[in-house]
Amino acid sequence: MTRVLIVDDEEMYRKYLSQILEIEGCIVKTAATGSAAREIARDFAPDVLIIDWLLAEDRRGTEIAQELQSMHPGMRTIMITGYSADEISKSGITAPVFRLVEKPFRLETIVSAVNDALAAC
Numbered sequence: 001m002t003r004v005l006i007v008d009d010e011e012m013y014r015k016y017l018s019q020i021l022e023i024e025g026c027i028v029k030t031a032a033t034g035s036a037a038r039e040i041a042r043d044f045a046p047d048v049l050i051i052d053w054l055l056a057e058d059r060r061g062t063e064i065a066q067e068l069q070s071m072h073p074g075m076r077t078i079m080i081t082g083y084s085a086d087e088i089s090k091s092g093i094t095a096p097v098f099r100l101v102e103k104p105f106r107l108e109t110i111v112s113a114v115n116d117a118l119a120a121c
Contacts, residue, residue: 005051007034007036011032048117050080076098
């Protein structure tokens with residue numbers, strides 16, 4: 001079964017994504033902060049990380065993604081954001097991001113991104 005870690009400071013997105021991906025057969029864990037994500041990822045070993053680009057603790061999701069990627073090199077990262085793709089690319093993403101998805105998004109978009117990430121492993 002696919003293990004997915006969702007990191008977003010917005011509870012609504014964590015719940016929404018978790019429910020959708022569990023219906024799709026994934027094992028899902030969620031975190032609101034980067035430090036919680038690190039704790040969970042240590043033992044959970046996610047196949048896919050879905051992470052918000054900017055977290056409330058004023059940390060970039062790319063920083064957390066890099067840390068988790070070093071723990072689990074085979075993990076694929078899907079970055080979600082309320083910012084435009086142009087704004088994100090201007091900021092210079094340094095983490096290996098498999099796909100960038102702008103909020104709000106359709107349920108099919110995330111499910112497709114997770115399936116594509118797994119197929120790319």
